[in-house]
Amino acid sequence: MPSIEERVQKVVSRLLGVNESQITDDSDFVRDLGAESIQSIELVAAFEEEFDIEMDEEAALQVNTVGKAIEFIKKDIAEQH
Amino acid sequence: MRRLCVFEDEKYCNLYPLTFLRPVFELKCGCTSLLDKILSNYKGAEVCFFVRDYLSPTFKKKFPTAPINDLSILGNSDLLLINGRWLVVDSAVEPDGREEIGLCDGDVVYARVSQKTAASCSADNIQTFLEQIKSKIKTRSVSADLISYPWDLINHNGKIIEQEFNSLGKSGIEGKFSSFSTVYGEQDLVWVAQSAEVQPFVVIDTTHGPVIIDEGATISPYSRIEGPSYIGRETYIYGANVREGTAIGPMCRIGGEVEESIIHGYTNKYHEGFLGHSYLAEWANLGALTTNSDLKNDYSQVQVYIKGALTDSNETKVGCYIGDHTKTSIGTFFNTGTVVGIMCNLVGSGGILPKFVPSFVWFLNNRFYKGYGFNAMLNTARAVMARRNRSLSDEDVELMRFIHTLTKEERQTALKKGRKTR
Numbered sequence: 001m002p003s004i005e006e007r008v009q010k011v012v013s014r015l016l017g018v019n020e021s022q023i024t025d026d027s028d029f030v031r032d033l034g035a036e037s038i039q040s041i042e043l044v045a046a047f048e049e050e051f052d053i054e055m056d057e058e059a060a061l062q063v064n065t066v067g068k069a070i071e072f073i074k075k076d077i078a079e080q081h
Numbered sequence: 082m083r084r085l086c087v088f089e090d091e092k093y094c095n096l097y098p099l100t101f102l103r104p105v106f107e108l109k110c111g112c113t114s115l116l117d118k119i120l121s122n123y124k125g126a127e128v129c130f131f132v133r134d135y136l137s138p139t140f141k142k143k144f145p146t147a148p149i150n151d152l153s154i155l156g157n158s159d160l161l162l163i164n165g166r167w168l169v170v171d172s173a174v175e176p177d178g179r180e181e182i183g184l185c186d187g188d189v190v191y192a193r194v195s196q197k198t199a200a201s202c203s204a205d206n207i208q209t210f211l212e213q214i215k216s217k218i219k220t221r222s223v224s225a226d227l228i229s230y231p232w233d234l235i236n237h238n239g240k241i242i243e244q245e246f247n248s249l250g251k252s253g254i255e256g257k258f259s260s261f262s263t264v265y266g267e268q269d270l271v272w273v274a275q276s277a278e279v280q281p282f283v284v285i286d287t288t289h290g291p292v293i294i295d296e297g298a299t300i301s302p303y304s305r306i307e308g309p310s311y312i313g314r315e316t317y318i319y320g321a322n323v324r325e326g327t328a329i330g331p332m333c334r335i336g337g338e339v340e341e342s343i344i345h346g347y348t349n350k351y352h353e354g355f356l357g358h359s360y361l362a363e364w365a366n367l368g369a370l371t372t373n374s375d376l377k378n379d380y381s382q383v384q385v386y387i388k389g390a391l392t393d394s395n396e397t398k399v400g401c402y403i404g405d406h407t408k409t410s411i412g413t414f415f416n417t418g419t420v421v422g423i424m425c426n427l428v429g430s431g432g433i434l435p436k437f438v439p440s441f442v443w444f445l446n447n448r449f450y451k452g453y454g455f456n457a458m459l460n461t462a463r464a465v466m467a468r469r470n471r472s473l474s475d476e477d478v479e480l481m482r483f484i485h486t487l488t489k490e491e492r493q494t495a496l497k498k499g500r501k502t503r
Binding site for chain 2: 049056
């Protein structure tokens, strides 16, 4: 079973069309990975699907890096599973 | 004179999402709302209202001195109760006369009730009060136009504009009218208000009915307006083809083609794109080339989602019904008989949108999303309203929060439907 970090990387790679090797914890979704504002909405939905969680969209959309997204998702998984 | 009581009965929900933020009698048909028409029949009457409790704080701001949902006053005087869904221009029931209840297909249209009968009732809501008086007062079957579904407003719109034009008693050109523009048809079927302006190269076609261009409205070059139509106060028409049976409320910005539709007010449809047999609530914004179908290719009758279920409209021409503050992107396509909730953000992706879009969602790449959340939606609404010198009150926000909760289940269903199962 891939780790949460690997699964987040895969989702980000698929949705934003960037190579997984380019994605690090410090990668900023907009500045480094080129996410359009509208893609942030798709990312939240994709994480919800991948991890079967419900994310608070307003809090989730404040997250700007991959590492912070991983922490956010881990917290939601711990609370909801 | 009897106290006039205008009430909402339980059929307001057939007109969701248009009635999420307003009582049913504030919906428009023709130049004015259903309520404006009722009140114009009873000038000078003391009036009270019965609306859904959650609408009371916002509605109170419009009628600060009128009692709202106050059952205790019903026993204090003779009453004339009028159903707020009654579409009546100048043929309302006489306020004086013996006690009587007018029923149309079982719905109370009006009720003349004596103070004595009203005082003998002990109801905890207006529906119970109506049931109680039905057992005490003679009923009479009457013919009346009660608005039961959104398409009723559209179907009556042209006829009501004609009646309101006749009642207005105004015609002719009082405002600016370019010598390069023309009235095609009877000249006295036009009224251009004093502060309105018709710029060059505009055709106003009165061959099928009157055209009213209200105060402050501007009609820009290459527009064509076909009667019966009403252009509301401070509205701009930008080179549009406004077809018959169209009423556009105040402060709208309209381009493209519009046919047999009602645009409530403060709504923008600046650009090319067709809108037909539709009702747009307030503060909506349709992006360029947004277009709706109002006729199925097989000419069959259109079904519309009413209260969560597909309902036969028994009409072949049905457009879309779009709630307050909903926005569409460029190139958004609506299917015949589409219902869209309030505060949605719809991004066209080349295909046709689902026939039902719940409130407070985004639609993008053919699936529903939560978007940026409720507070972000409020911030957008604030920004939009500020452009027209309006603001969201605390009461407005609380009402929207209530509707957000009310519509949660249908929203969750739509969001889950779009999810890929793992």
